[in-house]
Amino acid sequence: MCGIVGAVSTRNVVPMLIEGLSRLEYRGYDSSGIALVLNQANSPEFERVRVAGRVADLNAKTTNSTGQIGIAHTRWATHGAPNEANAHPHLGGNEIMVVHNGIIENFADIKNELIALGYTFTSETDTEVIAHLIAYQQTQTPTFLAAVQASIRQLHGAFAIGVLSLQNPTQVICARQGSPLVIGLGFQEFFFASDIAALLPLTQKMIYLEEGDIALLDYQKIQIWDNTGLAVIRQPRMLDVCADSAELGPYRHYMQKEIFEQPTAIANTINQALSQGFNPDQFGEQAQQILQQATAIRIIACGTSYHAGLVARYWIEAYTGMPVSVDIASEYRYSNGLEQRGTLIIAISQSGETADLLAAIRNAKERGEVKILALCNVAHSTLTREADLSILTQAGIEIGVASTKAFTTQLAALYVFAGCLAQARSSLSDEKLAELANWLPRLPAMISAALSQESEIEGWAQALSHHAHTLYLGRNTLFPIALEGALKLKEIAYIHAEGYAAGELKHGPLALVDENMPVIVCAANDALFEKLMSNLREVEARGGQIYLIAEPGCEAALPYVKSAIFLPLNTGPLAPIVFTIPLQLLAYHTAHRKGTDVDKPRNLAKSVTVE
Numbered sequence: 387m388c389g390i391v392g393a394v395s396t397r398n399v400v401p402m403l404i405e406g407l408s409r410l411e412y413r414g415y416d417s418s419g420i421a422l423v424l425n426q427a428n429s430p431e432f433e434r435v436r437v438a439g440r441v442a443d444l445n446a447k448t449t450n451s452t453g454q455i456g457i458a459h460t461r462w463a464t465h466g467a468p469n470e471a472n473a474h475p476h477l478g479g480n481e482i483m484v485v486h487n488g489i490i491e492n493f494a495d496i497k498n499e500l501i502a503l504g505y506t507f508t509s510e511t512d513t514e515v516i517a518h519l520i521a522y523q524q525t526q527t528p529t530f531l532a533a534v535q536a537s538i539r540q541l542h543g544a545f546a547i548g549v550l551s552l553q554n555p556t557q558v559i560c561a562r563q564g565s566p567l568v569i570g571l572g573f574q575e576f577f578f579a580s581d582i583a584a585l586l587p588l589t590q591k592m593i594y595l596e597e598g599d600i601a602l603l604d605y606q607k608i609q610i611w612d613n614t615g616l617a618v619i620r621q622p623r624m625l626d627v628c629a630d631s632a633e634l635g636p637y638r639h640y641m642q643k644e645i646f647e648q649p650t651a652i653a654n655t656i657n658q659a660l661s662q663g664f665n666p667d668q669f670g671e672q673a674q675q676i677l678q679q680a681t682a683i684r685i686i687a688c689g690t691s692y693h694a695g696l697v698a699r700y701w702i703e704a705y706t707g708m709p710v711s712v713d714i715a716s717e718y719r720y721s722n723g724l725e726q727r728g729t730l731i732i733a734i735s736q737s738g739e740t741a742d743l744l745a746a747i748r749n750a751k752e753r754g755e756v757k758i759l760a761l762c763n764v765a766h767s768t769l770t771r772e773a774d775l776s777i778l779t780q781a782g783i784e785i786g787v788a789s790t791k792a793f794t795t796q797l798a799a800l801y802v803f804a805g806c807l808a809q810a811r812s813s814l815s816d817e818k819l820a821e822l823a824n825w826l827p828r829l830p831a832m833i834s835a836a837l838s839q840e841s842e843i844e845g846w847a848q849a850l851s852h853h854a855h856t857l858y859l860g861r862n863t864l865f866p867i868a869l870e871g872a873l874k875l876k877e878i879a880y881i882h883a884e885g886y887a888a889g890e891l892k893h894g895p896l897a898l899v900d901e902n903m904p905v906i907v908c909a910a911n912d913a914l915f916e917k918l919m920s921n922l923r924e925v926e927a928r929g930g931q932i933y934l935i936a937e938p939g940c941e942a943a944l945p946y947v948k949s950a951i952f953l954p955l956n957t958g959p960l961a962p963i964v965f966t967i968p969l970q971l972l973a974y975h976t977a978h979r980k981g982t983d984v985d986k987p988r989n990l991a992k993s994v995t996v997e
């Protein structure tokens with residue numbers, strides 16, 4: 387989604403703003419822009435440069451620009467086409483510049499009022515309304531800050547903004563209400579951005595703004611006010627993330643790099659479980675009590691994170707016998723019904739900023755006495771701050787829009803969680819718990835072994851790249867992995883793909899199967915293999931082209947398949963994590979063959995902070 391960067395410094399801020407924007411490119415965008423205040427001492431004026439294209443184009447157009455205070459933006463179009471006129475920053479009343487993430491729901495009403503007051507609009511965006519509104523409020527209120535505060539009170543929706551004013555040429559204001567914003571502290575220079583990734587080369591000392599905060603930055607200091615207008619102090623934190631984690635290194639794409647980082651990311655995520663086993667205390671002081679007292683589990687998430695939730699349901703039900711439901715956040719937030727007292731809501735999100743998910747957990751709290759457990763990859767995200775309990779995955783920054791290591795680390799963390807829940811509730815014998823825990827140390831090596839089969843997958847990708855449709859099949863925990871494999875292929879290779887529970891085949895999708903339909907099948911060597919064999923026969927009898935990914939022991943399927951790849955090892959209960967690897971590689975290599983923009987697939991954004 388959109389990205390914001392702002393800076394005030396005694397140095398030229400243009401390279402910082404451009405570098406910051408390029409570090410936000412991964413979030414998805416279609417136009418970009420920058421605004422600076424020039425001649426601060428005499429007659430201040432704005433320099434604004436906007437392009438309907440890449441940050442590289444903006445960079446080329448700003449090589450001669452210099453300024454010490456500025457704001458910049460990458461826009462992902464919501465209101466109006468991705469052209470230069472709609473790109474941010476937007477000018478209000480000739481004296482205000484605004485960049486904005488999010489959506490202003492009541493923009494049409496405010497726009498009509500401002501037009502009646504004589505303001506002229508030059509774009510189709512909701513953002514331009516904010517710029518003119520602040521300009522108008524500057525004529526009604528004593529200070530720049532008061533004008534921004536008064537304007538924000540009128541806005542409905544979720545947003546983060548950065549504002550420049552010619553009347554206050556040495557100041558920049560930023561504010562958040564529903565969309566993330568972080569302030570970076572340098573030496574005699576300050577920055578803000580919608581994502582820490584933009585600021586990592588400049589500083590690791592950050593302040594996370596709280597909901598409703600407004601901050602005023604100048605050359606000397608930062609001042610912050612909360613949503614009641616009270617001056618507040620927010621403590622800075624030193625982050626343990628280095629700028630290099632956002633570098634591509636020897637890889638062709640971030641997605642490829644992130645696929646290969648999975649053995650390490652997973653080892654880091656399960657680190658505590660490796661030393662302590664399934665000890666609920668690893669999730670925090672209250673964890674033991676919350677897990678013991680939970681009456682039911684409801685998992686809420688979107689997209690790939692939702693698929694992780696679907697896998698977790700199988701594990702939790704099998705190990706604890708507790709009822710588990712899994713909901714898509716955008717559906718849950720508008721559904722009805724009360725929550726059973728004591729329900730534990732597990733909110734899964736790699737970013738912790740997904741608008742639908744945040745709305746869903748706030749809604750869940752209104753439906754009953756629930757506890758919220760956040761499973762997230764970002765330590766100080768909105769989600770983790772609003773939850774009672776947090777489990778952090780250790781995937782590191784994920785740049786590729788299509789989630790890979792964030793997903794498998796979610797799965798690894800959920801497996802540990804399911805074990806801890808069983809431990810806390812004494813629902814499994816010590817022997818069974820030890821058996822489940824014993825799989826964990828083997829996981830990073832199993833992932834590495836699956837990665838080593840990349841060249842065989844490349845052969846499949848060549849064949850798949852010529853098809854327009856694909857089916858993915860799996861049973862039990864591999865059913866959600868079929869969904870995830872299909873989602874990855876859709877997202878980055880733009881091939882229509884559907885994931886199905888293999889048992890559903892003859893209830894509809896079998897009608898699609900003929901000699902032109904590739905069918906990717908995940909086969910575990912488990913109690914359901916015989917059932918899956920029947921499904922393979924059904925496909926083969928209709929001429930379907932079966933590509934089988936299987937564990938050792940599934941050789942009986944070979945007569946029915948066009949091609950097979952056998953994982954080197956049996957993967958037991960961790961099968962969904964390991965089977966994900968070949969499906970990620972398949973999507974990646976198919977997309978690469980087709981020449982699509984793997985890391986920034988069309989129409990998609992990394993963090994979906996609007997509804």
Ligand code: F6R
Nearest residue numbers: 689690691735736737740788789
């Ligand atoms: C797909 C993908 C998305 C996200 C979804 C939720 O590859 O990444 O489907 O999983 O937008 O995002 P988070 O996990 O940040 O809430």
